[in-house]
Amino acid sequence: MSGHEQTRWRAIGGAKMAWREWDGEFVVFNPRTGSTHLLSEFAGEMLLGLLASDEGITAESLAARQADSSAGTDDSERSIAIASALAEFARLDLVETVTL
Amino acid sequence: MRPHIADLMATLRSTPQSLLAFTPARWEATIHAARRANLLSRLAADLDDAGLLAQVPGAPRAHLDAALIVARAQREAVLREVALICAALAGVGIDVVLLKGAAYVLADLPVARGRVFSDVDILVPGETLAAVEAALMLHGWSTTHHDAYDQRYYRQWMHELPPLRHNVRSTVVDVHHAILPLTARVKPPSAKLLAAARPVEGDARVRVLCPVDMVLHSATHLFQNEELTQGLRDIADLDGLLRHFGPQAGFWDELPRRAAELGLARPLYYGLRFASRFMDTPVPADVLRVAASGRPPRLVRALMDVLYDRALRLDEEAAAGWLSPLARRMLYVRAHWLRMPPTLLARHLSVKAFRRQPDPA
Amino acid sequence: MIVADLTAAALTRTLAGPGLRLRTGPVVTRIQSSLPTVARGIALHYAEHPTVDEDVFADFHVRVGTPRNVRRWLRPQAHFFFDGWSPFTPLPLAQGFPMLEWGLNWCVSAHCHQYLIIHAAVVERNGRALVLPAPPGSGKSTLCAGLVSRGWRLLSDELTLIDFEFGNVVPLPRPVSLKNASIDAICGFAPDAIVGPPVHDTVKGSVAHMKPPATSVRRASEPASPRWIVLPRFEKGVADRLAPLSKARAFMQLADHAFNYSMHGSRGFELLAQLVEACGCFELAYGDLDASVRLLNGLADDR
Numbered sequence A: 001m002s003g004h005e006q007t008r009w010r011a012i013g014g015a016k017m018a019w020r021e022w023d024g025e026f027v028v029f030n031p032r033t034g035s036t037h038l039l040s041e042f043a044g045e046m047l048l049g050l051l052a053s054d055e056g057i058t059a060e061s062l063a064a065r066q067a068d069s070s071a072g073t074d075d076s077e078r079s080i081a082i083a084s085a086l087a088e089f090a091r092l093d094l095v096e097t098v099t100l
Numbered sequence B: 001m002r003p004h005i006a007d008l009m010a011t012l013r014s015t016p017q018s019l020l021a022f023t024p025a026r027w028e029a030t031i032h033a034a035r036r037a038n039l040l041s042r043l044a045a046d047l048d049d050a051g052l053l054a055q056v057p058g059a060p061r062a063h064l065d066a067a068l069i070v071a072r073a074q075r076e077a078v079l080r081e082v083a084l085i086c087a088a089l090a091g092v093g094i095d096v097v098l099l100k101g102a103a104y105v106l107a108d109l110p111v112a113r114g115r116v117f118s119d120v121d122i123l124v125p126g127e128t129l130a131a132v133e134a135a136l137m138l139h140g141w142s143t144t145h146h147d148a149y150d151q152r153y154y155r156q157w158m159h160e161l162p163p164l165r166h167n168v169r170s171t172v173v174d175v176h177h178a179i180l181p182l183t184a185r186v187k188p189p190s191a192k193l194l195a196a197a198r199p200v201e202g203d204a205r206v207r208v209l210c211p212v213d214m215v216l217h218s219a220t221h222l223f224q225n226e227e228l229t230q231g232l233r234d235i236a237d238l239d240g241l242l243r244h245f246g247p248q249a250g251f252w253d254e255l256p257r258r259a260a261e262l263g264l265a266r267p268l269y270y271g272l273r274f275a276s277r278f279m280d281t282p283v284p285a286d287v288l289r290v291a292a293s294g295r296p297p298r299l300v301r302a303l304m305d306v307l308y309d310r311a312l313r314l315d316e317e318a319a320a321g322w323l324s325p326l327a328r329r330m331l332y333v334r335a336h337w338l339r340m341p342p343t344l345l346a347r348h349l350s351v352k353a354f355r356r357q358p359d360p361a
Numbered sequence C: 001m002i003v004a005d006l007t008a009a010a011l012t013r014t015l016a017g018p019g020l021r022l023r024t025g026p027v028v029t030r031i032q033s034s035l036p037t038v039a040r041g042i043a044l045h046y047a048e049h050p051t052v053d054e055d056v057f058a059d060f061h062v063r064v065g066t067p068r069n070v071r072r073w074l075r076p077q078a079h080f081f082f083d084g085w086s087p088f089t090p091l092p093l094a095q096g097f098p099m100l101e102w103g104l105n106w107c108v109s110a111h112c113h114q115y116l117i118i119h120a121a122v123v124e125r126n127g128r129a130l131v132l133p134a135p136p137g138s139g140k141s142t143l144c145a146g147l148v149s150r151g152w153r154l155l156s157d158e159l160t161l162i163d164f165e166f167g168n169v170v171p172l173p174r175p176v177s178l179k180n181a182s183i184d185a186i187c188g189f190a191p192d193a194i195v196g197p198p199v200h201d202t203v204k205g206s207v208a209h210m211k212p213p214a215t216s217v218r219r220a221s222e223p224a225s226p227r228w229i230v231l232p233r234f235e236k237g238v239a240d241r242l243a244p245l246s247k248a249r250a251f252m253q254l255a256d257h258a259f260n261y262s263m264h265g266s267r268g269f270e271l272l273a274q275l276v277e278a279c280g281c282f283e284l285a286y287g288d289l290d291a292s293v294r295l296l297n298g299l300a301d302d303r
Helices: A041-052 A059-065 A075-091 B005-014 B016-021 B024-036 B040-049 B058-092 B100-106 B126-138 B148-157 B190-196 B211-224 B228-245 B251-262 B265-279 B285-294 B298-312 B323-339 B342-354 C008-016 C036-045 C093-111 C140-148 C181-189 C214-218 C247-257 C262-278 C289-302
Strands: A008-011 A018-022 A025-030 A035-039 A095-098 B096-099 B120-123 B141-143 B164-166 B172-176 B198-200 B203-208 C020-024 C027-033 C060-065 C077-082 C115-125 C128-133 C153-156 C159-163 C176-179 C199-202 C205-210 C225-234 C241-244 C280-286
Touching: A008 A041, A018 A041, A018 C247, A018 C262, A025 A041, A025 C247, A025 C262, A035 A041, A035 C247, A041 A059, A041 A075, A059 A075, A075 A095, B024 B040, B024 B058, B040 B058, B058 B096, B058 B100, B058 B120, B058 B126, B058 B203, B058 C262, B096 B100, B100 B120, B100 B203, B100 B211, B120 B190, B126 B141, B126 B164, B126 B172, B190 B211, B190 B251, B211 B228, B211 B251, B211 B265, B228 B265, B251 B265, B251 B285, B265 B285, C008 C020, C008 C027, C008 C036, C027 C036, C027 C093, C036 C093, C060 C093, C077 C093, C093 C115, C093 C159, C093 C199, C093 C205, C115 C140, C115 C247, C115 C262, C128 C140, C128 C247, C128 C289, C140 C153, C140 C176, C140 C181, C140 C225, C140 C289, C153 C159, C153 C214, C176 C181, C181 C205, C181 C289, C225 C247, C225 C262, C225 C289, C241 C289, C247 C262, C247 C280, C280 C289
Parallel strands: B096 B203, B120 B172, C027 C060, C128 C225, C225 C280
Antiparallel strands: A008 A095, A018 A025, A025 A035, B096 B120, B141 B164, B164 B172, B198 B203, C020 C027, C060 C077, C115 C128, C115 C153, C115 C159, C176 C205, C199 C205, C241 C280
């Protein structure tokens, strides 16, 4: 459990991912898996954060990034949402942890 | 008159420009013949490589473009499947040895260009079969051919597990433990094949058969395969492999030697003979001579030639001689005969004929 | 030259012999058949369609008939042959014409990957196309037939072809298939429409086809820019209503309804994104043909 907060995440093959956003909803194409996904605004913003950094980004930084757009939710709710989204992204082969 | 697709491909190789003189009627016959032989994307790839695709008239060109799109999509699907299979088998502690199409793709061989695929074939040591099957099922693959008879057919008599289909992706992996069935008259030892397997450049997870073994497997697959509808495509594969490996030092010396070592002299003989005949594959004369030691008695040989010739020629439904479907049937029986001793064969064929066929993979 | 230029006898002879070389939009098909129902079906539904000579490249060779071996004496059934082999299970001889139609759909959807192919009806007005993607039972064909009877140009009833270069809809005007209750509904809604005799007891129930208007066929070489995407859902008695659909959701629906989306990878993604970007996207609750046609006309009039 220790060091979990320091785990860095990034999108796998992010450079080749294609995405669009309309009215807060995102569609994403992952050429690695050939799958296309529909993401909510929250999940989509997270993915953008993951795409933006090659060195990877921690869950904490992701939370901070989205503090503005998810204002009104408390910190622990946001952390839970981020953690479960990351787990789902990993299951979909969209993200990986960065080994230092 | 419809061109024989192998003639076409030989023509293409020698004078690609000749295609530019094709009339619409000739294009029509060509596209249809290529599609029947499952070689449309291969034709498109050859034209593309020769820089001629842009000069094909629009209407036939659309079919060639479409075929290339399919080939590219399938290639990516194969790469994805191989990655997922490797991930699934990571804990089993074996090298994943790829066979046939998947091997050609991973090894980046010219013959992979424009190829269409159905399943991914892998070769594993016989003693790891249970562990491999378990690992794949853990990762979402399920067995097919649930009929008890078919299960026994595969496990007891054949050289592979019943095909495993993935629950979500519906892709199929064929797990082989030998390249010929357990009941075949010839038993090339898998351990030798696995020992000679080599890694592919840039990918530590998979291996492929060494060049001579790859060629021998292709020749064996062609002439002892139960389903002969792919005949021309398989000869095109063999031709592609021979042209690619031929120039490598020591290849032509090693090929007949290894064939003898593995007990595959006869398939090699047929493979070289038919490839050179149908595809004009350049085989050194002395190699053909040495390979001829694997040839069957003269009468059988003549009959086999006639049978294969007729089976491989595309018979258009309207123009078919009555012999062709018959010829295919005789070859089908022969392929079974080589794999299973005659007593088992009769039983298998009669059961197969009267049982309801399972859904195709 | 069009099919109607052939006498019934000449058409029968051509179909039974070298084959009728029929153009439907960008596709030329050589059709052979000795079945009288097929000849009659073609004469009626394809009367305005152009035929081409043997020196024009034919994309597909199909035959609807009995097998050319001893089996044909055992049980007379219609088979669909494509390049000499049979991709489908055989059907009763009476279903020869619907079988041809289903077979022609298969030819395009299985092979014409130079386009993005969406399982949708598509019609055009004032140069702008309305795409109606939908699974069977959604009512899309009835709506399509209804719209076409009220002045919309038929681009296609089943297969919407999008070209990669410009993102336009490429017309493929062919007979509109109608099932069961839709047959009477359309005959009532459009008494002047030409609908062939129903064929009963098919896997889809009773099936008939509406002949496409001559103008739709004559304008088959004019593509159209897509402007609206409407997902219809038929429910008897429901109040007809158009509701906006988010672009992202419309995108996913289109990807779901495309035959070959995944084959095209990121190119397919980009094309669908472009399509969705250019279109107003809606869901249509459809209970009454007249009311829904008016709603869709209104959409077109609103620009």
